[in-house]
Amino acid sequence: MRFEQPLFQLTRRRLLAGFLGVLAGVLVVFAAGISLFFEHALRERFDRQLVDFAHTAVASVDIEGGRFDFRSTPRPSDTAAADTLVQWFDWRGSPLRTLGAAGPGELTDGPPEAGRFQNWAGGWRSWCEAVYEPRSGNLVGYLRVVRPLGAIEENRRQLLWVLAAAIPAALLLSAAGGWWLTDLVIQPVEDTFRRLEQFTGDAGHELRSPLTAIMTNSAVALKYPEGMRPGDKQKFLLIEDASRQLLNLVQELLMLARSSNSGGQDARPVALAELTRASMAEFTPRAASQGLTLDYREAADGSNLWVRGKAEQLRCVLVNLLENAFKFTPPGGTITVSLARQEKRAWLTVADTGIGIAPADLPYIFDRFWQADRARRNRDGSGLGLAIARSIVEAHGGTISVESAPDRGSHFAVRLPLASTASRT
Ligand SMILES: Nc1ncnc2c1ncn2[C@@H]1O[C@H](COP(=O)(O)OP(=O)(O)OP(=O)(O)O)[C@@H](O)[C@H]1O
Ligand SMILES: [Mg+2]
Known part of the structure; x- marks a missing residue:
């Protein structure tokens, strides 16, 4: 299917809107020029006739x-x-x-x-x-x-009517032509993008097996440290840690490569409340061990909130937001997840009372591999979690936003279009 990725649909619409906007501007300036020139010519002819008539009358x-x-x-x-x-x-x-x-x-x-x-x-x-x-x-x-001067006015009005009808007609025809042109422009870009995604996906997939092998082998070696030289245990621990980090990174890259595809034909109805409750259950023991309070608030009609897409990907969004909340909230803090309806959208929020994000950093947090300095110094991770979350949310036709203040906490909000009742079956 062509342009199934929202990014390309959006680019295409923007390209077309920009093209039509420029064309409309040119046409309006052109029409104003024609109208002025036409009026000037009519006035000149009018004056010439007036003088000619006066000369004839004087002569007679x-x-x-x-x-x-x-x-x-x-x-x-x-x-x-x-x-x-x-x-x-x-x-x-x-x-x-x-x-x-x-x-x-x-x-x-x-x-x-x-x-x-x-x-x-x-x-x-x-x-x-x-x-x-x-x-x-x-x-x-x-x-x-x-x-x-009435005749001039009448002629000018007629011209303006013709132009007023011609401009929208020209824009309509140009829109049709422009649609085809954007197709020509975007198609190769999308193909390249797809190939790049495919490559990332394949490379990630291929890297997973050797990395797992390294990890398992170092884990086995560490299990029987008797024959090891004194310094070797430390080295194996480093190898295990590095390969675990690499494996996480590879897994995130794989997820990122797949994230911009929300399923197309494979999209299924997903019950958000069920999905959220399941993820909350996974995080509850961790909240207890980290000394955090984990709250869940579900709107009365929460069970009716369905979206179309891939459950595994939507779960990944929530997990990434929760992972961050857990990572950046000191013990004693509270993490609140809420699910509600906002007009025709499901509204899923994850709020924490953690370290927050500096206003200067806010524009970058959804960028790939971006991490705030404070976070980079103390915590692991690659800075891909939010980029993945945004890509998945946008592929599902939704938006993700954040409000945050340093030392006051962060509030992430995901809005997803609700599936129509008919499409849930
Ligand atoms: N709840 C939060 N509170 C404070 N800072 C946050 C929060 N969520 C994200 N950030 C900031 O945004 C950065 C990017 O987050 P993101 O989830 O993309 O990466 P990460 O968590 O560092 O790594 P990864 O998710 O790949 O393990 C984080 O490094 C952190 O600086
Ligand atoms: Mg993260």
């Missing part, structure tokens, strides 16, 4: 004795669109005549300003020309042409 008006003679002047509807308004003013700027569409109310109030475009309330725009008598060159008056 008769001048008699230094004044306009309107007797043979054509109506603007003969020469231009019906929404055009034409106004004539005498040389003092007093209105003489208005023809054409009803324009904005205040137009008649304003004095004509020759050679200028003017915008008026209600979305009107005008161009004014001064008219001179051809022979004397004396000012006869002014002609103002006014048209509504």
Whole structure:
């Protein structure tokens, strides 16, 4: 099955989301550019038409004795669109005549300003020309042409609608293409990752037998120390201890290699309460011998909390958290395990009153082979326990988090998605 590992599913979704986010940004900037350019072109054309119309109107008006003679002047509807308004003013700027569409109310109030475009309330725009008598060159008056900008607005709105529909369509198509592309990108990475996991698993498996042989042989030798030279017993003890540590490490590496696979087809319904109670029973004698109080709190509906996955792996999560709590809590302390439901998730917590974790260390505790200095000095372990726990929890679709303060204790919380009732059978 492809991308069954949550890490790769998450990477793929992030890659796609990032790609679509960038594309959406580019498309919006592109659309804004088109819209601005389109509006600018429309305005330029509008102004050119306004000036052309004014020139035609000036050329067609008769001048008699230094004044306009309107007797043979054509109506603007003969020469231009019906929404055009034409106004004539005498040389003092007093209105003489208005023809054409009803324009904005205040137009008649304003004095004509020759050679200028003017915008008026209600979305009107005008161009004014001064008219001179051809022979004397004396000012006869002014002609103002006014048209509504509505057509530009309408065209711009239409363009925006087209763009508003085109952008989501482009994103939808890109999402389909992007999905296929992420497939191409992630598949080789996942294959490599899988091969690496396989290698770790195989190497771990192969190492287990010789290590066990070394351990058993040194244990046998230590059982009969009579023939040994005085210093040899110490050496055998060291060999046994080192091989035990190595075997633990190999076992943890094996678990880590398998942890990112929560079972797929092999996943089974797991009753969390049962699993937790069994682990608690294992740790109870140890709590007594270490002088610790071990508490278990189960919510009333605890027995109904089922998750889908591998019981052995989920048990490993709890055991790793408990191992840590036992390792890092001095005698007299308390370890509390609780199981409850939180909406559609099971909520498993392990809290202790131990040495706690420094705030600066908190971001690293789930990293592989990471151990706080204080822990490294006094206790054994390889620093893989929490990395394994997180990998298993995430492979099961859950999350693991921690709250901790030095010398006050730590509180680990695991949230796992609950299995639907149908999938428990
Ligand atoms: N309950 C806890 N209280 C204080 N420190 C903790 C606790 N749990 C984890 N830590 C810190 O986080 C580190 C990493 O924990 P992790 O379980 O991964 O490794 P480990 O316990 O040192 O080794 P391993 O689990 O492989 O035997 C520990 O070394 C310790 O410094
Ligand atoms: Mg540990």
